[in-house]
Amino acid sequence: MRFRHYDSLRLFDVVARHLSFTQAAEELHLTKGAVSYQITRLEEALGFSLFIRQHRGILLTPKGKQLWHTSQAAFHDLENLITQLREDDTSRITVGMSTYFASRWLSPRLMNFMAEHPNISLRLQPMIDLTDFHTENIDMAIRWGKGHWPGMHVELLRQAPVRPATGKKTAAALAGLSSHEWVNTLTLLHDRENSPAWQEWHQRAGETYHAKQGGLVIQDPNVRVQAMIDGQGVGLYDDLISAELNSGQLKWLSDISMPEYGYFLVYPANALNNPALRTFRDWIIEAAEMPY
Template identity: 45%
Template sequence: MSTRFHHHDLLRLFAEIARYSSFSTAASALNMTKGAISYQIKTLEADLGMILFQRTSRGVTLTGEGLKLLAICQTRYEEIEAEIHALKGISTRSLTVGVSTYFAARWLSPRLMSFMQIHPDVQIRIQPMIEFSQAEMQDVDLAIRWGNGNWIGGTVTPFMPMPPYPVGDRAAADLVIELGMKEAISHLTLLRDRDDSNVWSDWLNVAKLPRQSRRDALIVPDPNVRAQAVIDGQGIALMDDLVRDDLNAERLFRLSETDLPDYGYFLVQPHSSAPTGAVQSFSDWILGQS
């Protein structure tokens, strides 16, 4: 009986589904039906004799065997890509880093030249990105994200602790001095990064303040715009030490000494991204900068 593997074409499909962490999303992106995708994966699993995906309420996640197979596929595809580049005479390595303009302007940009001097063979592209869901569409190799690190869809590496704390304009600061934070916060608009964000709830819990049930929160996904909205008196926001220049210039005022110690910046390599040498070089460099 032959033990030869017959479904090499399904390995690319498998890698694409792993990239999207969803049969439905992958089906839409690949112009296939969800039923067809499910059938193909069952065929692949039957041929391999192992389960590759675990179904969850939020989509699908790779099993241990699935993670091993994905690593093999990505390594082989990377080798093929490198051979094609060699045939074409391409000597540079490319790297796309997804990052918010806030972090890029206030931290990354002043330091980036040192990486370029150390690795002149890496062609780096800074891709403005707010939501991690954009990483796959924008071909991001490595993302720099702020939060608590509890994310799916990528390999998360702690990079730089950066606890957030509430900031406001002078009027908000005066109100906190007058009424105290517990009373003042009920009169101030809370600026959030997403409608489903838990950051303010987490901070209120740590600060032992009542949960705010008002519906007047303003959603401002871009942290640069959010900081400016606070300066303009549109509300208060949880920001980190990258607004230090604004605090020193008294454009912003820290409203409480309480912060969220578990929050900061993380490197996230999407499951769809191959672990290339350029990714490793950049990761090693930036981890050494923190």
């Protein structure tokens, strides 16, 4: 029997990205009940479950994960084709990244790329979350993490170990204290809700992690840097804060780092079929290998 519910796959894609009926409903401007009903209808048409409903949220089933990864790639290919048909120009590429990485690492090197490849039109798209990939027509993303983005091709760009840092006034007040003494007194700055980074650092340091209600979530890394300077807490950072460290505005609080973190190129499997994107990918990997 032919499958006739392709229109529901886009809704499924949104729910799978958020793993939340509520957040998907907000993005789609629908009610939570309408989204849940559409997913139930889709599951009936498919003949298998897409989500495991739990008290605190939903999870993709194994078959749901397979369908989501395939649908993501298909939607991205369709969007790329539509863009190419509209513009008939594959020399236009969009690369998503945080403003932190763009301003502190890429910007000083970017003029070299523009001089070497004047025929490529490059757009840098500020990016907080990987869910922006489809909504902003991003061809490639540069993401910080441990390289785990299912359904995407991932390449290490550069290692970026992180360790705790804070403003000079806060650091001065903590002088002589061990991590055991300061780690449970300072406000921990997070990049997102439920981020595992601080919990992982506590484990590495042999400390007990307490998910304190007083934690502060600031998604933009540059804003978190300013928050540390202003004495609002302690954050996990890499060597891209060297300017603030050299000026004395920021201080490391510990030598214990997490070397498994880094910056990665993230893109759909067929993205490098675009010659301009492949050129950018080759250039930035070479640039990352060179001392600066």
